[in-house]
Every structure is written in C-alpha cells, then in structure tokens.
Amino acid sequence: MTRFKFTFWKGVLAVILLAGAYATVLRFARGLGASTHLSNAFPWGLWIGFDVMCGVMLAAGGFTLTATVYIFHLEEFKPIVRPTVLTAFLGYVLVVVALLYDLGRGYRIWHPLVMWNPRSVMFEVAWCVTLYTTVLALEFAAVIFEQLRLEKLLRIQHAIAVPLVIAGVLLSTLHQSSLGSLYLIVPDKLHPFWYSPLLPVLFFVSAVCVGLAMTIFESCMSSRHFGKQLELPLLVRLGRALLVAVLVYSVLRFEDLFQRGAYRLFALRSYETDLLLLELIMGLVIPIVLLLIPKVRQSAGGLYLSSVLVLLGFVTNRLNVTITGMEGSAGVRYFPKWTEIAITASIVGVAFAIFALAVKYLPIFSAAELRPAQPEPEAAELLHARS
C-alpha cells in the first residue's frame, strides 16, 4: 500500500520535473519574455509572489520554534525543532533557487552584498536572507555532525547555539516584516485593501501565524507519511498559540481596514473584493471559529484542518498583495504562464523530495521519538485536566 503510494508520488514528481526542465531551458535560452507572462506593466509575478513571498513566509516555523525552545525554554517542543529547522533551511535555499530564475542576471545575485544601498528595502532583505540562511545551515549542521559523529564540531555548535537562535529570530523579524515594507513604496499602485503603513507589522505577525500553522501541518504530514508518532499534546498547545496569533493578526488587520476607510470599498463588488473576502474568511474567520471550539482544538484532524486553512489564507494574502492588488493600477490582468507554474511546482516538488530523503537518512526525528510514545488519550486527558 505504502509502496504503491510512494511510486505514484514519484511518478507525479517525475512529470512535474520534466515540465520544469523544459521551462528551465526556455527561461535561460530565450529569457523572461518567452517563459513568463510578465511585462513592462506587470514586472513581478508568480515567482516573486509565491516562490519568494510565500516561500519565506512558509519557512517562518524555523524562527518561531527555535525561539520557543531555546529562548523561552519550552523544552517539550524539542522533538519537533529539527524537522522545522530543516523545512526552514530547505525553504530558504529554494527561495534563492527561485530568485535565480526570476532575476534577469542571476549570476550577479551576490552584488547586493558588495554594492551597498542601505536605503533600499531589497538590499536589507538580501542581507537578512543571506545571513539567516547561514544561521539555519549552522543550526541544522548539528544533525550532520551527529550523523558523522564529529564530536568536536558538535560541541562548538552547542556552544554557539543560543546566540545563533537570537540572531536567527532578529534576522527573521527584520526580513519577514521587510517583505511587507517592499510595498510601502507603491502607495499609488497597490490597492487600498492591501496598501497600509502597517504592512511590515502585518507581514511579521502573519509570519508567526504561518510558522505555527506550518509546524502543525508538518507534524501531521510526517505522522501520516513517515510513520512518526503524532505529538498530539504539543500540537494542541501549538494550536492554542495559533489561535492567539491569528486573533492578534485579525484585530490589526480589521482595525487597519476600518481606520483607513478601505472597508467602504466593500460596497463595490469587485474582483479585488472577492479575493479579499476569500483571504479574510478562509485564513482568519473560519480558523478562528474552528479553533475556538475545544473539541476541534484538541483533535489532530481539527488542528490539521485549521492550520491548512490558515496557510491557504495567508498564501492568498501574499498573492493578493503581489498580484491582485497591483493589477488595477497596472491596467492588465496577470495570470502565470504554464512554464512559470511548472518551475514553481518543480521547486515545491524538489522540496518535498529532499525532505523525505533527509528524514530517511538523517536523524531528523530524534531517537527518543521513535520509541513507542506514551498512549495518546492519556496525554490528551492530562492536558485537558490542566487547561
């Protein structure tokens, strides 16, 4: 059964990668004009909107969870730190890969590191992403050192772990918010539903929401596909944190829409209104309602559903900021060309494949976890009694 499934997904991946390979040749041989639907009127599309904006956001679990465990000393969450750090690291590496497709001259990707312009948000993002990817690599290095029994390197890694985590949290705070700041410069171009002086704050808080949702989502997926014990009591606590984070975001978001008077545009039923409603209802309203119900909040299925909705909602938000909200002023409609989608799908596919391989060959899920865990219901009851 499992074997058949594995082969099936391998097949899907092969088809996607084949399409991606064709698209790659087209992209580098004939340029962005031939391989994308981008134009002078609409210079940023799917690769920036999804691969970069959503990629960085979806990798936010890394800093959220390392902060929880190492800064706040909530050590019970330790078992899920490694898979989360791995996902974050993979996420950032793939963001860089996507950038190599999107940049006209990818071979100059290092230029911002030596040709400075400190007034540029993009310059700051470039530095933060470079440094943070390094931090993630060092954090993840422990796994490799452990596997290869490099005791000395492992000790050095342990010694710098806390400063590393602090640096990681700061760098993440900076660039997660700065991805929003990128759009502060276009007050006349971005639709008022999404343009707000609060963009950096909203982007940061939503990164925390997504970091928590992604951790829940990953744990559920891992238990389903890698036969890993589900850490239900931990997920229940993450679910509560997610509820609080999404509530905080919602207060900020709705207050912002109200204060700027953007809510008045609701009256005009438009393309933008529909997509805003999709974002708000799917990513905020339904998950909040679901997570407010104790039964849902304490079941694996309920947590899984809520976190998937939060993820989809915030992905919609990023696409709305980068695409929907910019179409009106550009005077064009943008829908990615199939080659753009093929490359994005290939990148996501490669991420899944590498994750699966890493789980198979590296000590991602620590040895303790692979022992039969204590019976779930008991733990859940205990938790229930406490809360």
Added chain:
Amino acid sequence: MSKGILYDATLCIDCKLCERACAEHHGLPYDDPIAAEEVQSAHKLTVVMAQGDKYMRRLCMNCQDPTCASVCPVGALRKTVEGPVTYDSSRCIGCRYCMLACPFSVPKYEWNKPLPLVRKCDMCADRVAQGLPTACAAACPTGATKFGDRDALLAEAQDRIAKSPDQYVRHIYGRNEVGGTSVLLLSSVPFERFGYKTDLGSQSLPLLTYRVLSHIPNLVAVGSVLLGGIWWITGRRADVAAAEGRPGKGRATGGEK
C-alpha cells in the same frame, strides 16, 4: 545648478525628431514602425503621444529624490548633482524593483534577452556632464523641449502660464510631484488624458521606506537584549525548579542531548 527639461506641449508639432535623436544617442534602432509605437519600451526611451492635435511627451522624469534610486538593492540607479538619474548596467541584477516602484512606471526591461537589462531615459547624463543640452532638446525645432537650469525653467513655465492663462492648464507637472522632478511639463489639456497621474502628492516616496528602515539599528539592539534576557530568566527559572526538586526540565543551552 541642477539642470532640467521643460516640455511645453503647446509648442510641439509631433515631428518626433526628439525620439530619433534619443535613439541615435543611446544606440537604439529607429525606423517608421518604431516611430509609430506610442509606448515607452526598452528600445524607445521617449515617445511623443498624439490625441488629435494635442501632443504630450513621455520620458524619465528624473525625479529630485528618485524612487528607483532608493529601491535599487545594488545602487545601480543614482541621482547626479547635475540632475540626471543614471543607470549603471554593470551593477544591475535584473530584479525589476525599480519598475515596480517608479511612480511614473518609466523603467523598461529587455524581456526577450536571455541576459536582460533595464532601460530608461537618463537625461543624456554624458552630454549634460559636458555642459551640452540633452539630445532631445538639441533636436527640437520649435523649442517645445527646452534644456536649462531647473529653477530658471520653473520660473519660465510660471511666466508662460501667467502670460496666457487660457492656453494652459494651471499646473506645472513635475514641480511638486513626488517631491519634484527635473523634467517639467506644460499642457493645454489635463495631464490625465495622456496617462499622467495627478494625485501623486508632493511627498517624495523614499521617505515611506526610509522611515521604517531607520528603526532597524534600534530593533537589533533592543531585540538582542530582550531575547537574551528572556533566555536568561526562563533558563534560571528552570534551574531553580530543578534545584528545589520540583519537576523542572533543567537548562538547555543548545542542541539536543
């Protein structure tokens, strides 16, 4: 000191000599089909647009505080003291943030090249540096495009409007837009008719991001102390709990044991 261009649409005769001179100066092809194109592109840095007998030019406004120069992560775009906003193609990584950010949507891209660059009017920075007028101004037979000191041109524009108020809309486009631009436009019909936004405001846009970026040093300093403090306090709490024999988890300083 700072130079500028004054384009007075009422004097323009749509001869397109400015387009031709611009193409020649920048080494771009120019022929009848290209002359017929009414949009700016990587191979057409300036255009004369026509609506009946009304004309309007489009070129880089060469802002006083250019948005493109502020957003460029590698400093490829720069405002020179003489006025032109220049582009150093050897720095450009092709991220297109300048295209997204420009309030006038001026920078264009070489979409069909495997290794593309951004193209835009640079107000003939090389000519201006030598004390020459821009190629378009030098080629203009009617004086519709005039090169000179921005302050003097601004005074002249005001003068022209004051002398024949019924001939012009009462607006010098570029005087205050996004903090002012080196290129100034006069027209007898509303600028919106040719796609110029008149609601851009007089605040320069780079301030919007600079205001946020300037908080970074503080955030880093306060953030590291705060996070370090939380780490210390929560760690100590666990240590105390352990010492008192309460079920605590002990301190962990790093990796897994």
